[in-house]
Amino acid sequence: MVEYTDPLCPWSWGSEPVFRLLRAALAGRVRRRRVYCVLFDPGEDDPPPDPAAETAWYARYVAEVTGHTGAPRAERLSRVAASSWPSSLLAKAAESQGEEVADRVLRRLRETVSVLGEPADTPASAEAAVAGVPGLDLARLSADAASGAVLERVRADHAEARSPVPDVLSVAGGSPHPGAARETPDGGYRYALPTVLFRGPGGHRAVPGRRAFEEYAAALDAFGPGLLRRPRRLPAAEALRRHRTLSDPERRLLTEGRWPPPGAVRLETGNGPLWLHPEEAAVHPATRRLPSSAR
Structure with a gap:
């Protein structure tokens, strides 16, 4: 299970209820990997000519997204994130401290923009956001996030997210966020967020955008009926x-x-x-x- 995501993405945040259920339903039966897309990338995006107007527009967009998802949103958004690199590096570095710690670190980073309205878009703000996560060695996390090895892993994620499978270049509607791949400034494409890609002996199945739990179950049936077991509440x-x-x-x-x-x-x-x-x-x-x- 490959999950294409970004710590600061409102659609990924709004999909967390189903994703938490999906992770529990697949625990111990699949290998899970997250790919950080770097949604806010200064290398691809020009600075907004009017930051205040950009923030007001983005706040309205987030309100529209949360209207569909029911997810919490910040009462006031201070700014549009300048970069997803710091939070992506921190989230990737957290993986070396175990799945549970990595999940909790990512959750805190998501909450910076979606609950606090202060996106974790600098190394200092990202580290401050995850302070106190149970089981986390913050000094180790900081050192790992600044390392060349983690930078190369996130660069690889960035590239992978911009090489989508053909299945997602055109996607049928039926969802407020069906998840067709997004065009990039260089004329290429990247996965819409979130997108899940299941890989197995039977090939692959892509489930892009905002989807119901049952759609993930249907995709997994291609690899073996019953692989996905809905957990108890x-x-x-x-x-x-x-x-x-x-x-x-x-x-x-x-x-x-x-x-x-x-x-x-x-x-x-x-x-x-x-x-x-x-x-x-x-x-x-x-x-x-x-x-x-x-x-």
């Missing part, structure tokens, strides 16, 4: 403990029982709440802004 407290933060779409899809569980911290956003486990709330960058009486 977790009790509310267990799910929040495992995932650390949950949006309303996520908790409706992934949990069962009375909501919210005891101790859950509700963080208001511009499009519904984000729920934090109390241990996460103690270290999360969003709650660092709140007075202690509001936590």
Whole structure:
């Protein structure tokens, strides 16, 4: 399973409920790999002539996306991300510390733009965003993210994302984000985000854009019916403990029982709440802004 994504992409953020379910459904039965597209690339994009107007336009775009996905969004977006390179390097470097840590690092980076409205588009802001992630060695992460080896891995991701399989060059509609490949400034194409590519003995199957869980299941049937097993919903407290933060779409899809569980911290956003486990709330960058009486 190859997941083409970017830490700062609003469609990838909005697809997290299904992706969290998909990862659980495939745990131990597939090899999973993330490819960071570098959505905001200073090498490809010219600086906006009017940053304030660009930010206002992008905020409206994000509001439209979250209108489809139901995902939280920042009440105020400070700016359009200058670059996805810092967050992509950090997310790639986190993989050497294990899948669980890497997932949590990526989640924090997504939340910088989608919850805080302050995209992690510099090394310093990206590192600050992931401070306190359980099990993370932040000093090691910082050193690895600045290394030539990780830079080459993200450069390889960048190139791979701009060599899409022919299947995604033209995609039928039926979704607010069907996921046809995007044209790049040099006349080439890159995967729309998110896109999942399943590879196996039977070839490959691409599932681009915003899709329902059942569409991933249908694609996997090409490699073996029953490979995808829909997991049980977790009790509310267990799910929040495992995932650390949950949006309303996520908790409706992934949990069962009375909501919210005891101790859950509700963080208001511009499009519904984000729920934090109390241990996460103690270290999360969003709650660092709140007075202690509001936590």
